[in-house]
Amino acid sequence: MNQYQSASTATPAQAKFRPPTVDQVRVEGFFGTRIDTIATVTAHTLLDRCEQAGMLDQVDPDRPNPGLRIPFQAGNATVSTQMFWDSDFGKSIETAAYALFRKPDPVLEARVDAIVEAYARLQDDDGYLNSWYQRIEPGKRWSNLRDCHELYDAGHLMERAVAYFHATGKRRLLDIMARYADHIATVFGPNPGQRRGYCGHPEIELALVKLGRATGEQRYLDLARFFIDERGAQPSFYDAEARARGQDPVDYHFGTYQYMQAHEPVREQRHVVGHAVRAAYLYAGMADVSTEFGDATLRPALEALWDHLTQKNLYVTGGFGPSAQNEGLTFDYDLPNETAYAETCAAVALVFWASRMLGLGADGRYGDVMERALYNGALAGLSLDGTRFFYENPLESRGAHHRWTWHRCPCCPPNIARLVASVGTYAYGVSDDTVAVHLYCESVADLVVGGTALRLRQATRYPAEGEVTVKLEPATPSDFTLSLRLPGWAQSVTLRLNGEPVETLALTAQGYLHLRRCWTAGDRVDLSFDMSVRRLHANPRIGVDQGRVALMRGPLVYCLEGADNGNTLNAVILSPNSSFRCEAVAELGDAVMLVTESVREVTADPRALYTVAAPERAPTATRAVPYYAWDNRAPGEMLVWVRQEG
Amino acid sequence: MNQYQSASTATPAQAKFRPPTVDQVRVEGFFGTRIDTIATVTAHTLLDRCEQAGMLDQVDPDRPNPGLRIPFQAGNATVSTQMFWDSDFGKSIETAAYALFRKPDPVLEARVDAIVEAYARLQDDDGYLNSWYQRIEPGKRWSNLRDCHELYDAGHLMERAVAYFHATGKRRLLDIMARYADHIATVFGPNPGQRRGYCGHPEIELALVKLGRATGEQRYLDLARFFIDERGAQPSFYDAEARARGQDPVDYHFGTYQYMQAHEPVREQRHVVGHAVRAAYLYAGMADVSTEFGDATLRPALEALWDHLTQKNLYVTGGFGPSAQNEGLTFDYDLPNETAYAETCAAVALVFWASRMLGLGADGRYGDVMERALYNGALAGLSLDGTRFFYENPLESRGAHHRWTWHRCPCCPPNIARLVASVGTYAYGVSDDTVAVHLYCESVADLVVGGTALRLRQATRYPAEGEVTVKLEPATPSDFTLSLRLPGWAQSVTLRLNGEPVETLALTAQGYLHLRRCWTAGDRVDLSFDMSVRRLHANPRIGVDQGRVALMRGPLVYCLEGADNGNTLNAVILSPNSSFRCEAVAELGDAVMLVTESVREVTADPRALYTVAAPERAPTATRAVPYYAWDNRAPGEMLVWVRQEG
Structure with a gap:
């Protein structure tokens, strides 16, 4: 997994690769089948179960306030009211958005629109939007960023809005969330009267980058950067916040802020610690900010964290975080099989992080791990019929480990569903002069490179077979680099350009083939990977x-x-x-x-x-x-x- | 480990084998060296640390009441006030008693006598004696048998008294504890006005049997039997007791009374479950009661529990209980190595249980497991220099697992120390017509069989070498059976009687050689076990x-x-x-x-x-x-x- 020993220098540091949006890529083949199942089954199932749990009752101010209906109970593994339900509902709606792009479904769309309107009604005049703090614990907003997922919720609601915008073209939800983001930007910031806080569960950072890209508004990127920059600053915001609540910071349940990667400023962090999902969400946000701002000061931390995870703490499946106790990391090389926690969300989050590490250019270290986590540690989380979900992903079982229909903490089901449903967005990266192919899958992508529209078709039975044909159809002949990932696992590869064999060695850097030429419609690249x-x-x-x-x-x-x-x-x-x-x-x-x-x-x-x-x-x-x-x-x-x- | 497939029938069901008392056996060789270290180092160290922790302050009414000095704190692994300190102090004094038999030590003896007098001053007029409930939580005695170790404490104080009596001949402490036992017998029993309760942590049952044997008083055996008979009776005493405290039984921390083997009557139990130490202490008490009362109704449970432990849940070291969560059992064949809890006390308790299973006669199944647990899972708990102690006993370590000088829950240090210091009492079993040798160790035992005094000497470098010479010196020529354990691990064995080779097969039953003859002083048996x-x-x-x-x-x-x-x-x-x-x-x-x-x-x-x-x-x-x-x-x-x- 580690055949690429050093950081990529193949592309200029100022390169800025962005993923396509969900509406730009139509996936068929292996993942197409899975996406069809999500569109026809899982998207509905997720909304059903969210609503059965009571999420819509909690959100919709026109419904009776459910209060704390179902408190957490040991032994009740299926349902309890959670303060972070907005995030689970959000990811479920995000999945529905991708389903609607996949396949028109007026019933599903009307259902989502009704939920959107409930959120619209819920939103406060100042833009604030959080069903827990508005309806279950009113008056306590922004009082416990450390434990209560408030900004995390906001992040998932934002990602949902961006997805729905791209999938359907409807701006309504995007506008709602932009308003909420604007409100957050008034509350949090470096100026007098603002709070220098950040969420115990990272997520809003990468979500704000998505929102910034979707709206074109720099201020959302700035807010993402603020949260990254503040994280772990000393003295700790969480200590002060706890004292303000009348609590002693030493009573913190997890003992150390390593749990949420807030023990030291992010630029000083070198070891992946704490809760696995939080870690990878944070690092994804850091990579996004590094990309968008060309901020090289974040790279040493990102590189060291990446090496620490992938060289000492990653399951062969791409899962990580062996311990149930902290849902996260323990010590180096602690990778037990039967008791592996390896939460589905952690593998999903690693796909997120790896994909963002590709923001500065193609590098096989990231592409390989993204593919490993996607196909194995993450994808295992979703049953073939689209109805059941793993939370833990052990590498050995005596026969008693099975997927849940739902979970008390229902984070994984919509997370793996939204990842698979949007997998096309992880397959490509586009900069001003380069199109990078990170994942191979039967697909048609409509991209724009150097101002020219490019239709890129992949024809392949991957991963069942190792042959991939890439056909390029630029709107006009166009000079750009096509960077094709050479999977680190492939012990040999053959390349043909328009039918002619091409020697790959001289074209290879950092695990990618870089083909620069003036491409014209009908150009074709054939790859064949050894599938031994x-x-x-x-x-x-x-x-x-x-x-x-x-x-x-x-x-x-x-x-x-x-x-x-x-x-x-x-x-x-x-x-x-x-x-x-x-x-x-x-x-x-x-x-x-x-x-x-x-x-x-x-x-x-x-x-x-x-x-x-x-x-x-x-x-x-x-x-x-x-x-x-x-x-x-x-x-x-x-x-x-x-x-x-x- | 399981070459003996069925229950022993080699000896009549009415046979009643009792162990020698500590003053009957002087051990040298392998264990002698360890006992010397305990006598000169560990016995003092244990009392030092008990007193440094504050135990004597808690016991002695002439000292200022320390109250709850050091509450439990996460992160403070070394010392906290525990409601079961009497048991730890008791086991430490028991160790000191054995040390005093080993080697006269006026300073140590004076120190123990002073502690005995503190307990004498503490004892209530009605005989009650528990430093926690008398000085830390007065007024709450017998209010929470389920969780608060009250009778468990009493048991360890009784064992201590019996040990001190045998080691020094002093009756003072024995009388104190007999008075307490008499008080307990007024509180607990089947009669109107008595409580039909039993302790959450078994221990008093086997202690009462020791007390009964030492005093010759049947009523203590009867009380032991009462506790065994009541355990697990439905409806649960613990449910009623919890309600009387104003608690809902469903809030029980460990969820099920399997945790302390009180989920069903003991005679119905077939699976070893819950907290490992509690389990083996209980089964030891059951076996003692079965022996003393000739109660065959306990045997099916004991046999099934034995098989369940040794055929599906025992580490090769003789440790058991893989899980830290409940300090106990999980599911069959769950025997992880690096994370093995395998508490030292559990292996010690297995020695106790196995030794009591020998109460109905020699059976290699029990002798083999007793030896395995003693030499491996238990003995590892004590450092060679006698100053440090394992609590958990993993079978694999990456280098970070070490013995403690002390522990927040200081149960293991005095438990392994008292076991090793009294190991000679586990080496033999004596019935009316049989002397059984269960363990081989350089030793001189002064026993009585069939009314005749017998000095039995073992000369051996066991376990370093496999040769054992047993010399018999009956006071007068005497007809009895000498039963010599044939270790199940020995792939071959040779036997000589007074120098003449003897074929062993016909003499062997249930893993023991049974030599019946009229023994005269100077008779000699030589055994040689294959040590490959x-x-x-x-x-x-x-x-x-x-x-x-x-x-x-x-x-x-x-x-x-x-x-x-x-x-x-x-x-x-x-x-x-x-x-x-x-x-x-x-x-x-x-x-x-x-x-x-x-x-x-x-x-x-x-x-x-x-x-x-x-x-x-x-x-x-x-x-x-x-x-x-x-x-x-x-x-x-x-x-x-x-x-x-x-």
Whole structure:
């Protein structure tokens, strides 16, 4: 994962790559199927469950005030009133927005519009908009930024508004949220009478960048930068805020502000610590601000944090944050498999962060991790039928780990849904003179590079196969660079330009092929990536993975499931020399199954706990399926890191 | 561990084996050295730390009432006032009692006598004696048996009194505790006006049996039986008690009374659940009551619980209870290594339970587990210099796990100390016509069998060597059975009686050699156990141990330490055919080190987290030391389950 040893210098530091908006890319193929399911099933399901939980009742001032209907209860894992419901509702509406772009659905659109109007009615005269503090705990707004997700809520409501604007062209929600952002900018800032606060849960920073880009208003970018710059300043805003509430800061539940990456100014941070989702959301916002302002002072922190995560704390699936206790990081190389927390939202957030790290130019370090987290640690969070969701993503299960229909903390379901539904926006990056292709997927993108409209088509069965055809249709012949990601996992690649083989080495920098020429309509690039099965060995400091390999093919991490192999998966031993046969599995959406000959240990006395007698070995056929597809069939064991000897 | 498949029937059901008292056995050799350290160091250290914490201030009514001096604080791991301090102080005094038998020490004896007098002054006129409820929370006695350890405290104070009586012959403390026991018997019982309660933390049951045996008073055995019989009766005493305190039983912190094995009547229990120490203390008390009353109705539960623990939930070290959350059990085969809680007290308690299971007769199932827990999971809890103590006993460490000088919950230090200091009492069991030798250790025991005094000497360097000579000196020639445990781990054994080889097979039942004859002074039995190094393979359902072996030699589980092998111990791979060389390690008290040729994986890029390149292998010498001896040298990694291929 780390074949690129140093920071990218392939593109000028002032390059500013922005992602396309959701309406610019239409995705088919592998992700198209998933997006169709989200459009027809998940988007509705999310709104149903939000409303069943009581979110719309909380938002809509025309409905009876529900109050604190369902307080948190140990043992009630499914539903409780949460102060951050606006964020969950927001992400669900964002998913619906992408669904409406995918497929016209007047019923769904009317439903969203009704919710928009409820928010419009809820909004205070001064622009403030937070259903918790307006209806459940009125009078307490801005009293506890540390714990209460108020600006986090605002951020997700903003992202939702931007999505709905791009997906439908309707400005109503965007205007509501711009008004709220303007209000926030009056409350928070460096001037006398303003608060120098920032949210315990980062999110608004990246959301304000989205809002700034969508509206073209610099002031939203400035506000994002303010929150980044203030974070972790000493003495701590949170200490003062706690005292103002009559609380002693030392009573902070998580002990240290490392929990939300507010223990020191962000530019001084070098270690990924605390709550995983908060960390990656923050770093995504930092990268956005670095890109938009050309702020190089944020890069040393971003680079060090990236290295710390990817070189010492990242699961092979692209998940991270092993501990349930803090939903986050513990210590280096602490990557247990069965008890991995690896929250779906954390892998989603890593996609966000990685995508923003590409804002300064194509760099395979970021593209590779983005792809790894997307296809594995994140995508596993969504069942194939679009109705169930993982919160934790262990790399091993004894058969009792399954997706939820809903969760007391319903952050993951709409987060993975909105990511997949908008995956096309992560596939490309466009600067003044370059179009970068970060992800390969059957798609049609309508971009603009150097002022020229460009239709870019990808034809591919990726990730099932490694052949990708990129067709370019600039409106007029146009000189720009096409940067094509060379997946770090690909052990070989072939390139043809308009049918002619091209040697790739001289064109490659930082994990991307850079093709600069005057492109004309009909130009075509053919790529072919070696899709051989790879066996990954873990660093020796990850003790639990030693003597084991993780199987990968293309971007996909594989796992063994009880459904294919029977249980007691730890009795299976791969040979390092066995070959793999590929089979499509219809019931897993034609996912590619890997089949290989191996051995299985058979113990003479399965009732004995410890025996001197070594187990016998019997030949067996072992079947592996993509990790994202696990737990979509009969319940059973699952194992990513499989024993291998020799 | 499970070569004995069914319950013992080798001895009549009415057999009643009792252990010797501490003054009957003088131990030298391996444990003698440890007991000397306890007598000269640990016994003093424990009292010092108890008194520094404030325990004597709390007990002694002539001292200013300290009140709740040091409340529990997160982050203050060393000291806080605990409602169960009487138990910790009690176990420390019990340790001092054994120390005084070991070696006269007028200063220590005067110190204990002074503490005894403080307790005498504290005791209420009605006999009640609990420093927490008399001095810190007066007026609340017997209001919360579920959570507040009141009878548990009483039990440890009783055990202390019995120990001090046997060690010194002084009755003062025994009389104090008999008076308290008599008071308890007025409060608790089946009669009108009595409470049908029992303690949230079992302990008093086995303590009352000790008190009954020491005093010869049946009423203490009857009270022990009452507590056993009431436990788990429905409707729950704890529910009623909670309501009487104005609390809702559903708010119980641990959710279910499985936590303290009070979810159902004990005779119906079949699964080891909840807090590990509580579980084993309870089962020990059940076994004691079964023995003393010949109560066969307790045996089905005891047998099933034993099987459930030893066949599905026991670490190879004899530790159990993997989870810190409940300090106890989780689900079958959940035996993680690095995060193992495996509290020292739980292994100590398993020694207690196993020893009581021997009350109905010699059975290798119990003797083997007792030995395993004693030499490994329990003994590791005490540093070689007698000053530091493990609370948790993981089977793998990255180098940050070390013994404490003290603990907020100081239960383990005096528990392991009192066990080791009284180990001789676990080595033998005596019935009317049988002397059973359960543990081999250099020792002289003065027993009485069939009314005849018997001096039994063991001469052995066990566990360093497998030769044991047992010399018998009955006062007069005497007909009885000598039952000698054949360790389940011994792959072969030779027996000589007065120098003549004897075939063992016909004499063997349930893991013991039974030699019945008329013994005369000078009779001698020589045993030799095969001490070859064994590689244990774990049941395939313990996923994390697959592809690994645990090394054992004799009763000792071995581990690799960084001090001998460098770190990254998971890079070491044993060959199944390598031989082991034994070396004595002076700095570990002449512990036997095992040295073998093996290979170590060397990764090309130690900075990469995951690599396609398989690591290279280099030959290396690997050194293993007994698990009990780890963390007595330079800090570093530790690993019990070592990779093995082939």
